[in-house]
Amino acid sequence: xxxxxxxxxxxxxxxxxxxxxxxxxxxxxxxxxxxxxxxxxxxxxxxxxxxxxxxxxxxxxxxxxxxxxxxxxxxxxxxxxxxxxx
Amino acid sequence: xxxxxxxxxxxxxxxxxxxxxxxxxxxxxxxxxxxxxxxxxxxxxxxxxxxxxxxxxxxxxxxxxxxxxxxxxxxxxxxxxxxxxxxxxxxxxxxxxxxxxxxxxxxxxxxxxxxxxxxxxxxxxxxxxxxxxxxxxxxxxxxxxxxxxxxxxxxxxxxxxxxxxxxxxxxxxxxxxxxxxxxxxxxxxxxxxxxxxxxxxxxxxxxxxxxxxxxxxxxxxxxxxxxxxxxxxxxxxxxxxxxxxxxxxxxxxxxxxxxxxxxxxxxxxxxxxxxxxxxxxxxxxxxxxxxxxxxxxxxxxxxxxxxxxxxxxxxxxxxxxxxxxxxxxxxxxxxxxxxxxxxxxxxxxxxxxxxxxxxxxxxxxxxxxxxxxxxxxxxxxxxxxxxxxxxxxxxxxxxxxxxxxxxxxxxxxxxxxxxxxxxxxxxxxxxxx
Numbered sequence: 001x002x003x004x005x006x007x008x009x010x011x012x013x014x015x016x017x018x019x020x021x022x023x024x025x026x027x028x029x030x031x032x033x034x035x036x037x038x039x040x041x042x043x044x045x046x047x048x049x050x051x052x053x054x055x056x057x058x059x060x061x062x063x064x065x066x067x068x069x070x071x072x073x074x075x076x077x078x079x080x081x082x083x084x085x086x
Numbered sequence: 087x088x089x090x091x092x093x094x095x096x097x098x099x100x101x102x103x104x105x106x107x108x109x110x111x112x113x114x115x116x117x118x119x120x121x122x123x124x125x126x127x128x129x130x131x132x133x134x135x136x137x138x139x140x141x142x143x144x145x146x147x148x149x150x151x152x153x154x155x156x157x158x159x160x161x162x163x164x165x166x167x168x169x170x171x172x173x174x175x176x177x178x179x180x181x182x183x184x185x186x187x188x189x190x191x192x193x194x195x196x197x198x199x200x201x202x203x204x205x206x207x208x209x210x211x212x213x214x215x216x217x218x219x220x221x222x223x224x225x226x227x228x229x230x231x232x233x234x235x236x237x238x239x240x241x242x243x244x245x246x247x248x249x250x251x252x253x254x255x256x257x258x259x260x261x262x263x264x265x266x267x268x269x270x271x272x273x274x275x276x277x278x279x280x281x282x283x284x285x286x287x288x289x290x291x292x293x294x295x296x297x298x299x300x301x302x303x304x305x306x307x308x309x310x311x312x313x314x315x316x317x318x319x320x321x322x323x324x325x326x327x328x329x330x331x332x333x334x335x336x337x338x339x340x341x342x343x344x345x346x347x348x349x350x351x352x353x354x355x356x357x358x359x360x361x362x363x364x365x366x367x368x369x370x371x372x373x374x375x376x377x378x379x380x381x382x383x384x385x386x387x388x389x390x391x392x393x394x395x396x397x398x399x400x401x402x403x404x405x406x407x408x409x410x411x412x413x414x415x416x417x418x419x420x421x422x423x424x425x426x427x428x429x430x431x432x433x434x435x436x437x438x439x440x441x442x443x444x445x446x447x448x449x450x451x452x453x454x455x456x457x458x459x460x461x462x463x464x465x466x467x468x469x470x471x472x473x474x475x476x477x478x479x480x481x482x483x484x485x486x487x488x489x490x491x492x493x494x495x496x497x498x499x500x501x502x503x504x505x506x507x508x509x510x511x512x513x514x515x516x517x518x519x
Contacts, residue, residue, distance in 0.1 A: 023225060025225055026224060026225030026226075027221070027225060030221050033210075033221060033226055034225075038210060038310075042208070042444050043442075043443055043444040044438075046208055046310075046438075046444070047210060048208065048441070049210035049213075050213060050217065051213055051214055051474070052198065052199060052201075052213075052217045053213065053217035053218065053219070053220030053221045053224070054127055054198065054217070055120060056470060056473050057441065057470050057473070057474050058442060058469040058470045059441060067181070069469060069496060073220065073221065073224065074120070074121070077225075
């Protein structure tokens with residue numbers, strides 16, 4: 001479970017049109033949390049982040065490269081990836 | 087080759103052992119998993135960690151070697167969505183589906199964390215115990231972050247130790263089980279020397295971190311994001327300012343596929359005989375779905391199921407003393423980490439219970455039962471399909487899980503609607519990484 005503030009081979013992904021730092025081997029959910037961004041807005045308007053980290057809870061679900069409802073904790077960042085949060 | 091087609095669902099330790107044992111016995115084995123690599127939750131990312139930082143890396147490497155040598159075929163990124171016909175399993179992989187035919191199916195679907203609602207549990211920064219661990223393994227920097235670990239179960243110590251290694255400032259571990267229960271469990275552990283050593287190792291590394299038994303998180307405080315948690319032992323409350331709360335209440339088995347297939351469930355687990363066979367002909371089950379018991383239980387049950395699926399009943403019997411020991415261990419785990427009644431009173435009328443549909447406890451308390459709550463409030467009808475709120479409403483209100491219907495995971499319309507006789511896109515398989 002090693003990690004650090006420095007990330008190797010950084011690149012950016014696009015989150016709702018804004019550039020967010022990411023790296024090889026980083027999940028999209030981790031990149032969002034690292035940037036202080038919510039993954040989604042709930043039915044009643046709460047800003048939500050990941051809960052289970054293993055693809056069960058759908059709290060981290062977002063549209064990834066046009067595919068809706070992807071569980072971002074299970075999706076690895078790639079340069080130029082486009083994320084849209086609901 | 088003995089022409090027996092074995093499909094193993096789930097490539098954690100139990101599924102890996104089952105697939106290897108069956109393939110070594112000459113079966114044609116397909117092992118599938120939702121993730122890109124085998125290893126399951128326990129060995130997730132073990133290959134990427136330096137051996138000295140993970141107690142599991144060596145064992146993972148050994149099992150991967152055995153699995154590769156066994157010639158079992160691995161199907162990554164594949165989610166089971168339905169069993170559309172007898173001995174057919176429908177699997178979706180990145181939007182495309184295929185049907186797999188099987189003579190024997192081995193369910194190794196693992197477990198998930200149990201979550202219980204408390205005020206503030208939907209704030210950003212509140213995650214599961216395994217949840218925060220997974221996110222850190224997935225690249226979330228945790229260095230210097232003030233972190234509280236709470237809930238119940240052996241995972242608390244293991245994850246706190248891992249977070250500590252990764253640089254987090256672990257401010258405390260709050261285990262809801264009492265010392266009396268934990269000490270009783272410790273005596274049982276003495277008959278499992280490997281586990282005892284592991285436990286002692288964690289304790290030693292964590293000796294600067296307060297470990298409180300008989301304490302739990304009463305509420306989390308913050309605006310959108312977590313700012314502090316309030317912990318309690320029922321008499322006293324303490325407020326702790328923090329960046330992350332990792333809170334989970336032991337594990338619940340993933341039973342959806344077993345239920346869809348009609349396997350008999352007994353006391354919350356899939357009922358199996360000494361050969362790991364379920365009540366449904368040809369369907370076997372191993373690991374957490376037959377009783378939460380961790381790594382060693384999954385491995386021995388996997389070996390037995392793999393051999394049994396191949397008809398090697400005599401060889402399977404060799405493992406039965408260990409199997410019996412691990413089943414007893416699982417029972418003791420359940421007793422030790424049983425949930426205290428005080429946890430039922432944490433959620434207030436305003437606290438959200440169903441996070442997909444934002445249904446509060448107050449609304450649910452007006453429902454007669456789980457079925458009525460689905461009809462009237464949509465509780466459990468969101469994308470998680472009650473995987474999170476189901477165990478919570480069972481604990482809070484005694485509602486039992488309702489019947490499982492396909493698709494057991496959200497899937498594309500074409501996947502759900504296709505006729506089982508039509509074959510979809512050719513199977514996408516890969517070599518073991």
